[in-house]
Amino acid sequence: MRRRSRTGGPTGPRGPAGPTGRPREAASALVLVAGTAVALLALIPLLFVVVYTVVIGPHEAWALLVRPRIGELLVNTTRLVLGCMVLSTALGTAAAWLVERSDLPARRLWHVLLAAPLAVPAFVNSFGWVSLTPKVEGYAGALLIVTLSYFPLVYLPVAAMLRGLDPALEETAYALGLGPWRTFVRVVVPQLRPAMLGGGLLVGIHLLAEFGALQMLRFPTFTTAIYDQYRSSFNGPAANMIASVLVLCCLVLLMGELRLRGHQRYARLGRGSARPAPRRTLGRLTLPATLAMTGLVLLSLGVPIGSLVHWLVVGSSTAFPIGSLASTAATSLGLGLGAAVLTTALAMPVAWLAVRHRGTVSTILERSTYFANALPGIVVALALVTVSIRFVRPVYQTSLLLLTAYAIMFLPRAVVSVRTALAQAPPLLEDVSHSLGHGPLATLRRVTLPLIAPGLGAGAALVFLAVVTELTATLLLAPIGTATLATQFWSNTASAAYGAAAPYGALMVLISAPATYLLSTEARRSVTS
Amino acid sequence: MTSLSIRGVAKAYGATPVLRGVDLEVPAKSITAILGPSGCGKTTLLRIIAGFTDPDGGVVKFGDQTVYGAGRSVPPQRRRVGYVPQEGALFPHLDVAANISFGLSRSRSRRAERIHELLSLVGLDAAMGARFPHELSGGQQQRVALARALAPSPAVVLLDEPFSSLDAGLREGTGRAVVHALRATGATALLVTHDQSEALSLSDQVAVMRQGRLAQTDRPLALYRSPVDVGVATFVGGAILLPATVRGLTARCALGDVAVAEGSAEGLGQVLVRPEQLEILPEGATGGVPARVAEVSFYGHDAAVHLDLLPHGPRVVARIVGMDAPPPATLVSVMARGRATVYATSPA
Incomplete structure (x- = not known):
């Protein structure tokens, strides 16, 4: 009844160190099917763009693409994305090192404060700055604001990775005569590379899809241009052509990451758990470091929060529509929770394949989930509108369709987190559990899940945060009569009613805050226990 | 207790043969060491016996129960093997007591008693139960790993280079403690090692493995005295x-x-x-x-x-x-x- 063991497997060759157990093999076939289904779902928007482009034909496409406007958008988008990726990676890594590896005072507080900007949506951050001074419009202001909004996407994974590093490697480097700086560059950074690259890639991908913040700062990129095309002229073909250029940009990012990433496995197979690394004494640098951190937090948190408070207190148009606030908040909360569960569940098979069965197929599956996040929310939304009207009419204008859009858009966030978590649960522990008489399900419940739970929680929290503050897709896909905090905030801001917008913005921040706090403390718990 | 019998077990990874027909008999209640250089296939053999990997052919029997043969394979969770991996691999999220009782059914009464009994069997203090794996030394981790493997009274205990990560002084003491515990429970054990003095001193029978085959299987003294060929002779001493x-x-x-x-x-x-x-x-x-x-x-x-x-x-x-x-x-x-x-x- 049992077939013989295959040696290659569907996901390419595995070395003798890799798991080739029969129970796992049977399970991995199922996981492969699930992963493929998830990847196909995630590819719907991309296929939509490609099919559209093909339907238009090369002649028309060429005419739409070769325009000075496109060139201008390309320059704008490129310099903003590259600038923000570099700045965020530097800022996020430096902050992570200070919090995890130095004797900076009040580290736990800093950790929470550095993750907190994730609770402030980029367009609320923009609102904060724009309502303060119009000088932030343009490239420099846009770069500053998006970096302040997105650097936690690098900070969090790098901090988590720093925490898990085996200090023995650094000690070895010291013993070999390397100073602290060279040790950091030659020993620590290579180990942090997956986190830094993963985080930086996430920032870039995110920025390619950013709409609200840049629209408010009047800095046109591909994404805002697509929105304008749809809204003002309903020029579908032109917008779709810009979207295909955007897809190309995302592809460039993906290929870059693919080439840089090595082939090592990151599972820690050593003794039970890592010894915490000793912290470096900052000494005379303590004050400058504290000041720098304070500045960073003031700019990324102080300005938007201060602005919101200002408009809440002083704003002439401020009114407290309690009923509307409560109903929009409930809607946002429900959608956020639903999407968090759905997306994390969908991320599981993809991440599992990527960690446990590295190979061409699993890499393709993992990559394909990234595409949708590089498409602006509006394209995901319109793809789903078109596909649902054509093929599954009943789900059109339902929350299910909106949740699907969220899942497609935020899968990369969940996959990155779940992947990192799975790398912490070496397959050997599952072998041991099997040998102690526990089947696959019991092993999942008693060994794998407890080990990866912090990562799963982090992934779900990331998705929840993104959904509560999601604007573009919600504007298009929310069933008629459904208003979320974000859409309400946006329509008030668009009519310059800053005071009326402020309560919705503040509530968005308040709802996101607990998830952000959880996110910043969850992984830490395992160290302090 | 149960004897262990292996007949014609073969395994290849892709085009590379790792095991080329291994025959081995381990009598009940005895300890057999598989001795070989790294890469000779001994860990693969252990994983096959545990059921983590299926061979391409051959038969594996525990007593008169066939756990692998004729394409049929009993999953590892139903084989009742105790597995002690290299470096212990304790569950990092569980304390020592929870690690040891991991394989015991929840309903089992005398749970605390059993944990206590196993801790003393491997020569550890009862107070260790509340510690977490990262608070233990390498030798202690290894003893806990053995206690965990012995807890469900397995038919066969498999030890994969259990002492290789320990320093020399600790290795000998831990090795003897492990053998005492195995003898006390009357377990049938298979110990994989690349260290000939470990193999000769801890086991009743040594099987020398070379390029996926067992070159000689004998009692330690006989093996040392009359190796079948020059290769085995130089390998064992x-x-x-x-x-x-x-x-x-x-x-x-x-x-x-x-x-x-x-x-x-x-x-x-x-x-x-x-x-x-x-x-x-x-x-x-x-x-x-x-x-x-x-x-x-x-x-x-x-x-x-x-x-x-x-x-x-x-x-x-x-x-x-x-x-x-x-x-x-x-x-x-x-x-x-x-x-x-x-x-x-x-x-x-």
Whole structure:
């Protein structure tokens, strides 16, 4: 009844160190099917763009693409994305090192404060700055604001990775005569590379899809241009052509990451758990470091929060529509929770394949989930509108369709987190559990899940945060009569009613805050226990 | 308890054969060591017995129950094997007590008692139960890993290089504690190792593995005394190999006339003498051959004396009681005691 063991497997060759157990093999076939289904779902928007482009034909496409406007958008988008990726990676890594590896005072507080900007949506951050001074419009202001909004996407994974590093490697480097700086560059950074690259890639991908913040700062990129095309002229073909250029940009990012990433496995197979690394004494640098951190937090948190408070207190148009606030908040909360569960569940098979069965197929599956996040929310939304009207009419204008859009858009966030978590649960522990008489399900419940739970929680929290503050897709896909905090905030801001917008913005921040706090403390718990 | 029987087990990863037909019998309640260099396939064999990996062919039986054979395979969770991996692999999110009771059913009464019993079996204090794996030393982790494996009273216990990550002092103590615990529970155990003294000292039977095959399976003493070939001879201990001419019960070689077993191949051949068979006598003593001491490695309890046989070599090593070692450049007389093993001359 049992077939013989295959040696290659569907996901390419595995070395003798890799798991080739029969129970796992049977399970991995199922996981492969699930992963493929998830990847196909995630590819719907991309296929939509490609099919559209093909339907238009090369002649028309060429005419739409070769325009000075496109060139201008390309320059704008490129310099903003590259600038923000570099700045965020530097800022996020430096902050992570200070919090995890130095004797900076009040580290736990800093950790929470550095993750907190994730609770402030980029367009609320923009609102904060724009309502303060119009000088932030343009490239420099846009770069500053998006970096302040997105650097936690690098900070969090790098901090988590720093925490898990085996200090023995650094000690070895010291013993070999390397100073602290060279040790950091030659020993620590290579180990942090997956986190830094993963985080930086996430920032870039995110920025390619950013709409609200840049629209408010009047800095046109591909994404805002697509929105304008749809809204003002309903020029579908032109917008779709810009979207295909955007897809190309995302592809460039993906290929870059693919080439840089090595082939090592990151599972820690050593003794039970890592010894915490000793912290470096900052000494005379303590004050400058504290000041720098304070500045960073003031700019990324102080300005938007201060602005919101200002408009809440002083704003002439401020009114407290309690009923509307409560109903929009409930809607946002429900959608956020639903999407968090759905997306994390969908991320599981993809991440599992990527960690446990590295190979061409699993890499393709993992990559394909990234595409949708590089498409602006509006394209995901319109793809789903078109596909649902054509093929599954009943789900059109339902929350299910909106949740699907969220899942497609935020899968990369969940996959990155779940992947990192799975790398912490070496397959050997599952072998041991099997040998102690526990089947696959019991092993999942008693060994794998407890080990990866912090990562799963982090992934779900990331998705929840993104959904509560999601604007573009919600504007298009929310069933008629459904208003979320974000859409309400946006329509008030668009009519310059800053005071009326402020309560919705503040509530968005308040709802996101607990998830952000959880996110910043969850992984830490395992160290302090 | 249960014996373990393996017949014709073969396994390849892609085009690379790892196991080429392994046959092994492990009697019930005994400890067998699989000894081999790294990459010889011994860990793969262990994983096959545990059920983590399926072989390409062959039969694995626990007692009279076939756990793998004719394409049928019992999943690892129903094989009742105790598995002690390299470096322990304790569950990092569970404390010692929870690690040990991991394989016990939840309803099992006397749970705390059983944990206590197992802790003392592996020589650990009951207070250890509340510790987490990262708070234990390597040797303690290894003992907990064994206690965890023994908790459900497994039919067969598999140990994969369990002591290789421990330092030498700890290794011996941990090794003995592990063997005591295994004997006390009457478990049938298979120990994989690349360390010949570990294999010889801890087990009832040693199987030497080479390139996916078992070269020889024997009791430790028999294996050391009569290795089947030169390769096994040099792998399980120090070896002096000399060309010799065999006639009857005597072999003539550079060490003079050495006794050999009855039925040894006549004519030209090679003899194996263990370094501790050499005796160093004063210069000119009868029955010995002249030699000069070239080098001495002094270990305390014993010493390795490197000797140049006169007049033209070769150099041989004698292992003698440390305090008896002569200083370098001393002229001495060397004699081989006991019997040597004869091999037909290999082309090499």
